[in-house]
Amino acid sequence: MRRILPLFAVLLGLALPVSSLAQADAPDPTMLYHQHCAACHGVDRLGGIGPALLPDNLSRLKPAEAVEVIRGGRLATQMPAFGEMLGEAEVGALAEWIYARPEVEPSWSDADILASHVVNHYHGTLPDEPVFEVEDLKNLFVVVEIGDHHVSLLDGDRFERIARFPSRYALHGGPKYSPDGRYVYFGSRDGWVTKYDIYNLEVTAEVRAGINMRNIAVSADGNYVLAGNYLPHSLVLLDARNLELIASIPVEGLDGDTSRVSAVYTAPPRNSFVVALKDIPEVWEIRWPEERAAGDEALVGDFALHRMAAPDYLDDFFFDPGYRYLVGAARGGQGGQVFDLDSEAKVADLPLEGMPHLGxxxxxxxxxxxxxxxxxxxxxxxxxxxxxxxxxxxxxxxxxxxxxxxxxxxxxxxxxxxxxxxxxxxxxxxxxxxxxxxxxxxxxxxxxxxxxxxxxxxxxxxxxxxxxxxxxxxxxxxxxxxxxxxxxxxxxxxxxxxxxxxxxxxxxx
Ligand code: HEC
Structure with a gap:
């Protein structure tokens, strides 16, 4: 009881000024948020039962749509309708407020990553035989259904659904398979990495690698997963078996500026990861021990980070089949550039103005x-x-x-x-x-x-x-x-x- 009383008093104390404010002055969105939204979307807006409500995370939701969601809720989800409880002005103030940067930039430390880590089934503990029968395990399809955040697994010979399971909110950047096709890894907008065992139809492990994530890549040898974040400015390297944290790598350029990560890629013939950076004119490569070369910076344990100065800010890569050349789109829609990962130099300009979708x-x-x-x-x-x-x-x-x-x-x-x-x-x-x-x-x-x-x-x-x-x-x-x-x-x-x-x-x- 001792704990419940003060909390109750706090809630009452909050509720009174809010309702009197709503009648008189402009509504206070911070207060409204803590009263009505924080329980699901997190005190710090980083998400919980509901998704994170931060400007970068909401980039695909138009402000007018946010007003609609708050007023009417989302059918068949836990997002309630507030249209009856809150006035127009309060809904409007909340909708505006969630697109504003928080006063304190939210952080996501190694401790947060470790605390979020869940292993349901340790690697190697589930049976190796699939629990369903198909002609060809290599002809399966994973289909992302973004409408209600589910994933379907299909038999690609008979076109029958084998399973349908809930995913994290807003999967981003495409699921990635382990080389043998048994496991599939998902990345979500809010930073969750999920590992799913297709043979056993089970989520085996999960970890939240960031607050706003772009995508993930699985190394060609299947041993590592790399996640690229917008927020914080970091790369997170995980052990593919149980998604244990190996290292989080702050993205800081040669001149000390930090950057968002546009995308991470796996480069099989190079046995490396390649990273596209949004805010600094560099291309990064993360290599394995046997691939270590002069000019590599030690990263952690066996890994080496190689930072290459690029002639421009390059976004959204396309690779040649040998993974020697990458085509990137220069910032500001000024065209495409071909960058040679071996000589670390630009070798061609391409007439690709505007917004080519290189990916x-x-x-x-x-x-x-x-x-x-x-x-x-x-x-x-x-x-x-x-x-x-x-x-x-x-x-x-x-x-x-x-x-x-x-x-x-x-x-x-x-x-x-x-x-x-x-x-x-x-x-x-x-x-x-x-x-x-x-x-x-x-x-x-x-x-x-x-x-x-x-x-x-x-x-x-x-x-x-x-x-x-x-x-x-x-x-x-x-x-x-x-x-x-x-x-x-x-x-x-x-x-x-x-x-x-x-x-x-x-x-x-
Ligand atoms: C009971 C839990 C709960 C409460 C309380 C709640 N939400 Fe939600 N909210 C959700 C869930 C769950 C979703 C995701 C719905 C879906 O699957 O599309 C959501 C989605 C949203 C979205 C859409 C986000 C996007 O990326 O499309 C907005 C905006 C939002 N909520 C705002 C609010 C605001 C503002 C409040 C407080 C007035 C609030 N919510 C209270 C659970 C909640």
Whole structure:
């Protein structure tokens, strides 16, 4: 009792001034937040039952949508409606307040990471035989349903759902498989890294690596997971077995400035991680012991950090299949640049102004040379380059800005969606030899059709109807005939085990 009384008194004390304030002066959002929201979204706004409510984390939610959410709640979630309890002015003040930076920049220390770490099943303790039967374990798909934060596991031969399980809030940057395809790792917007055992349909371990995270990468040998954060400015290296913390690495450039991490990548032939940085003109590589070279800085234990000065701020990388060259987008939409990771120098400028989506680029063989194709987020165009001399081969005009591109070594077609603008329900089929659009599909008029993924053989392809009332559609990859559909809550990305673990040329990594 001794504890409950003072708390009760505090709550009463808070409630009185708030209601009298609401009638007289402007509402005090800090007080309102602590009274109505902190229990779920965290005293420090870092999240709890509900997601973190910080400006960076809310970058994809429009302020007007935030007002709607607070007033009306979110159906079928724990987010209550406050429209009856709070007045317009109070809701408005709260909505504005959550987009403002907190007075004290929130921190996420090693102690916080360690305290968040949960292991449900230690590595090696669950059975090695799958608990379900499929023809081909390498032809499974993981599908992210962002509408209600779930993940579906599909059999890619029979197109049946094996499991559907809740994910952390707002998965980000694509799940990553272990090299044998047994485990899949997820990263969430609010910094959670989750390891899932596909064979046993169980979450085995979780850890919160940051407050606002961009994505994760799994090393080619399967031993490590790297998480890249916006907040704090850090990289977090984890042991892939149980997600134990190995090191958190503050991102501080050669001149001492700190930076957000745009993205982390695994570079299999180099046996390393490569890191894209938002606020400093550098490219970082984290290498393994046997890869250690002159100029490496000792990092921790066996790891070496190599910081390379880049000619510009480079964001969103695309790699050549040998992982020697990376293509990055220079800051301010000034074009693309090719950076040689061996000589540590820029080797070409590319006419890729605006917002190319390099992370979605793909490559294929055309007349004996390798070409790469890149969609654009701000214009209806796919740019195709010859990778032997980085010359522009073609600029294919599309019906609007795109987001994802996909193909498969066994398919004659490359697919690009129209993601933004009035034609967002269209998806184009490009002939990989002629570089012409040979077909434009509108699977569901008015609804976004996006993100193609092929099965392991390149015979069937899956497509998302990106809507809360959406579905997954699968087609014959050659005749483009519909083969089936499955209802899903805003399906976004789909990830085939084989294509991802074999670094199939038609998929981004
Ligand atoms: C009982 C727990 C609970 C309380 C209390 C609560 N929320 Fe939420 N809130 C949630 C959950 C859970 C979600 C995520 C819903 C979903 O899955 O989309 C959420 C989502 C939100 C979102 C959308 C975030 C995004 O990234 O899209 C906003 C904004 C929000 N809440 C604001 C508030 C405010 C402001 C208050 C206080 C007035 C509040 N919430 C009180 C649980 C809660």
């Amino acid at each position: 979605a680029g793909i490559t294929w063989e055309l007349d004996g040379r390798r070409v790469m194709a890149i969609p654009h987020i701000d214009r209806g165009q796919v740019s195709v380059f010859d990778m032997s001399d980085w010359s522009l081969v073609s600029e294919i005009a599309t019906d609007g800005p795109g987001f994802f591109m996909r193909s498969h070594a066994n398919s004659p077609y490359a697919w690009v969606d129209v993601f933004f603008g009035p034609n967002h329900d269209r998806i184009h089929v490009i002939d990989k030899r002629t570089l012409e659009i040979v077909e434009t599909l509108i699977p569901e008029p008015g609804k976004t059709a996006a993100h193609v993924e092929f099965d392991r053989r390149g015979e069937t392809l899956l497509l998302s109807i990106w809507d809360n009332d959406g579905y997954l559609l699968w087609l014959d990859a050659n005749t483009l005939e519909e083969l089936g559909r499955m209802p899903m809550n805003k399906p976004s990305g789909k990830y085939n085990v084989w294509n991802k673990t074999q670094y199939e040329e038609g998929t981004s990594h």
